[in-house]
Amino acid sequence: MPLDFFLVAHHAPDFDDGPGSLLPRSGPLRAAIVLVGTAVAGGAILLIWALGGLAPAKPPLTDPGTPVTNDMFTITLHEAELVENEILGTLEVRVRADLTSHHTEPFWPAELRLILNPKLTPGDVELKATSAFLERRPDTPAGMIQPEMPEEVVLTWPMPEEETDPEKFEGVAFTIMGAELKSGFTDQSESWFPTDKVIANVSLPFEKG
Amino acid sequence: MSGSFVHRALTAVLSLVLLALIMGAHSLILSDSDQTEPIASSGDIGSTIDADRYTIKVEKVQITQSIADGDDSGIQASFETEEIWVIVWATVTSTSDTLRNVQADLDTGDGYTYSMSKLPLNAFGGTGAVFDPGIPVYGAVAFEVPKERLTDPTFRIRLGKGGQDRLSAQANVDLGLYGAELADMVDQAEETVTITPAERR
Structure with a gap:
């Protein structure tokens, strides 16, 4: 046994000339290299942070009229208008779209907002309070979106009240996310949440009425 | 030790x-959602189901290609479908409160659920029906569903006082439609059915 051991050891590579010899032998010098290296790496991270971080690769702009599909729906965004609501007398954004749900249960139009992320441009002002109307009965809210029933819809969002100069907006931009069905934090029932994957960016200029 | x-x-x-x-x-x-789930009672078409806050009897089911939202005095609007309309006619009698909020679903038997159509305003949950205690109200609920999804439909209705359906009373009604009988009904779907306003009986 001892003889075998020595034989094997004799044929093992000699590390003295290996990669380890690239580093200086002296302890203080090694410490200095580690310190400088850490400082450089830290500085680089700080610089990236100060410049706003690394942005995820953005998918290119998708043309209006192109179907976009995730697990929740297929939507084709056609055109946008900024018009006065005849009943409320307030401005609202109206977007004409084809929508087909891929869920097995109906969902409320409000659930679309987190997935579609509508923003007024320029300025990226978030639009909230989503409503939907069917082209077949434009005077009555659509109620819920039914599974696998292609429908021509008009999605509407009120102009945010704090916007004093709505005329400056030129259009509405959508960042359409992937969607997944999961339970909420406090609410056990399942609903749709965005994944962190952007599926498409669609920008609609306001049509001149 | x-x-x-x-x-x-x-x-x-x-x-x-x-x-x-x-x-x-x-x-x-x-869980919070379990505590406030609708309380369900079950039964079949043609029988009176006691859902505690109301009783319901599903009288008939019609399958049609288009619906008309109107009454004897004239049609106000009509809605065709590429798919199929399922119209559930029922008599509902509230037991003790005035119930205004109606939610209804159709479980197609195929793993899919459809909620009642908001297109016909005369249907339950539209502009009309209010369920006062002790007064039977007869009316319709309409569902628009893809033909191929319809395999063994169950009608589910929830009635409550307020705008939410937390703790509302739910009735599940097996419509007793499947197999060849259902296929015949879909093949020989009526051309149009008029959704008349809910009426007190």
Whole structure:
């Protein structure tokens, strides 16, 4: 046994000339290299942070009229208008779209907002309070979106009240996310949440009425 | 020495038992959504189902290619479909409160659920129906569904006082439609059915 051991050891590579010899032998010098290296790496991270971080690769702009599909729906965004609501007398954004749900249960139009992320441009002002109307009965809210029933819809969002100069907006931009069905934090029932994957960016200029 | 060992072992075992009991008790706690789920009663078409806050009897089911939203005085709007309309006609009698909020679903039997159409305003849940205690109200609920999804439909209705359906009373009604009989109904779908306003009987 001892003889075998020595034989094997004799044929093992000699590390003295290996990669380890690239580093200086002296302890203080090694410490200095580690310190400088850490400082450089830290500085680089700080610089990236100060410049706003690394942005995820953005998918290119998708043309209006192109179907976009995730697990929740297929939507084709056609055109946008900024018009006065005849009943409320307030401005609202109206977007004409084809929508087909891929869920097995109906969902409320409000659930679309987190997935579609509508923003007024320029300025990226978030639009909230989503409503939907069917082209077949434009005077009555659509109620819920039914599974696998292609429908021509008009999605509407009120102009945010704090916007004093709505005329400056030129259009509405959508960042359409992937969607997944999961339970909420406090609410056990399942609903749709965005994944962190952007599926498409669609920008609609306001049509001149 | 051995006495303290037994003592410690007992403490450890008791702690574990208590932990297990606490975890067991926790699993018995109802979630928020379970606590406020609609309370369901079940039955078949043609029988009167007691859902506690109301009784319901599904009288008939019609399958049609288009619906008309109107009454004897004229049609106000009509809606064709690429798919199929399922119209459920029922008599609902509230037991003690005035019920205004109606939610209804159709479970197609194929793993898909459709909620009532808001297109016909005369249907339950539209502009009309209010369910006062003791007064039977007869009317329709309309569903628009893809033909191929319809395999063994169950009608589910929830009625409540307010705008939410938390703790509302739900009735599940097996429509008794499947197989060849259902296929015939779909093949020989009526051309149009008029949704008349809910009427007190």
